[in-house]
Amino acid sequence: MSSEYLLLRAKNDELIENSACGGAVTSILKYLLDEEEVDGVLTLKKGDDIYDGVPVFIEDSEEIMNTCGSLHCAPTMFGGLISKYLKNQKIGVVAKPCDAMAIDELKKRNQIDEDNIYTIGLNCGGTVMPATAQKMFELFYEVNPDDVVKEEIDKGQIIIELKDGTEKGIKIDDLEEEGYGRRENCQKCELKIPRNTDLVCGNWGSEDDWTFVEINTEKGKTLVDKALKKGYLESKNPSEDLIGRRSKLENIMIKLAKKFQKNYLENNYPETDKWDEYWNRCIGCYGCRDACPLCWCKECDLEKEFYKDVNPDISPDPLTFQGIRLSHMSFSCVNCGQCSDVCPMEIPVARMYDKMQKIYREKNGYIAGVSEEKPPIFVPDEE
Structure with missing residues (x-):
């Protein structure tokens, strides 16, 4: 099917308040669990702090609130976990691009059953190693890493929020010129929007408190339609301007990745x-x-x-x-x-x-x- 674009957000105010960009992803996971479409969902939850992202398989939707928000300091892969431990379960999984690629390859090799899995992709500008992030926040942001309660990669910056509510952001380019910022493999990754998933969600091209969603498969369309009908989500169509902004940002990130590839795989090889x-x-x-x-x-x-x-x-x-x-x-x-x-x-x-x-x-x-x-x-x- 050709891709379909929507702006989605949760109808649950608590989800909107605690989640990233409208809580659509968390709301979809809640729908899958409440309506018993899956046996469980595989995602991340925050451990002791933002540097401690823990893979979790949730079977009870009451626990879904613990997974709200993004965790860029958790470069964890889900493909191997699914093929080794969840092969016979019906699951929903939140997948950044490298997760989506691994899951796709494992499907081709009959290690994951396509009929047993819903893949909810995430736009991804990259991840940061936890130790690198802590040192980076201390050196360049001049803050105590323990005071950082949220982080986000947006508009070419790594943005942090402190306990007192203040925010600080520094350009990714400036950080990476100093040897910090995103992991090397994230810097040269060309797949920023994983269209090999049932649907892709993120804040690229979205409005405040809304999630921009690109639906890629009939399975994804059916999932969204059911969640809307059951009252888990509300929707509206994005403007052509928002669609264009998202596309422009994706192209900028891909060009940046190709520049890094030239350095990593040619000049400095x-x-x-x-x-x-x-x-x-x-x-x-x-x-x-x-x-x-x-x-x-x-x-x-x-x-x-x-x-x-x-x-x-x-x-x-x-x-x-x-x-x-x-x-x-x-x-x-x-x-x-x-x-x-x-x-x-x-x-x-x-x-x-x-x-x-x-x-x-x-x-x-x-x-x-x-x-x-x-x-x-x-x-x-x-x-």
């Missing part, structure tokens, strides 16, 4: 001898594999004895370890960056996988998590 140095740092902890949402093999090649030394308890040598993963990830990587985030030896593995993904894309046009067809490696009649 390590030479081959440097990569040997990186790979030889590898201690075979399996952290990159375990964090990757696309690693789903029931029997992992990396644990087969013939890849190891004489002692089966020793991991494969670094080049074998990384070579095997690279052979799997060159057509699968969705640029989430989780592998680099968890690497204790600070090997920029995500950069290598992304470089190979770009080469794969140039050869056959396939973009993991975005292209509708299966990867060519799974299609015998394609070269």
Whole structure:
């Protein structure tokens, strides 16, 4: 179906007050639970503070208020959680672009049942590592990180709100020139509006206290229509001006991502001898594999004895370890960056996988998590 645009907001005043941009997402999740359309919803809730985003599977709509608001300091991936632990459940999931890409790839590989899942996408300008955010707020905003109660990425700025209600914002460009701001993989991600979901929600192009929603599938349209009919939401049509503003912002973010790609994957890309140095740092902890949402093999090649030394308890040598993963990830990587985030030896593995993904894309046009067809490696009649 062709995309349909709406402005939506919750009819529940408490949801509007506590949620971001009108509470439409939270209200849709509440509808799914109340009407028993799903067994549960997978989303994030705030832990001790804004730096502590905790994945939560909610089965009771009374708990939905705990998930209100955005948490950009929580670069958590949901695809792997669904395929490993929620495969047989009917669920709704809130998905930023890299989540949506991973879920899409896992559907193609029969690891997630498309009939069992509603995907509610979120526009995303990027995420920030919690430790980076705390240091950044202290150095550049000159505030105590513990006093920050809300954060938002909007209008080219990272904006924070303090306990006393005051707000401060600094341009993302200025922060990232100093080595702070968004995660590297977020900076070079081109998918800012995940249209591979049933519907996409966000504040880009919205009015105050309204959510701009783009409906992408018949399933998404049916979901919104039912939530409107049951009185969970109210709607109106966005103006052409708002639609244009959203499109303009998306294009600006994509151009910015391509500029970062040029730096990360071309200008500043390590030479081959440097990569040997990186790979030889590898201690075979399996952290990159375990964090990757696309690693789903029931029997992992990396644990087969013939890849190891004489002692089966020793991991494969670094080049074998990384070579095997690279052979799997060159057509699968969705640029989430989780592998680099968890690497204790600070090997920029995500950069290598992304470089190979770009080469794969140039050869056959396939973009993991975005292209509708299966990867060519799974299609015998394609070269």
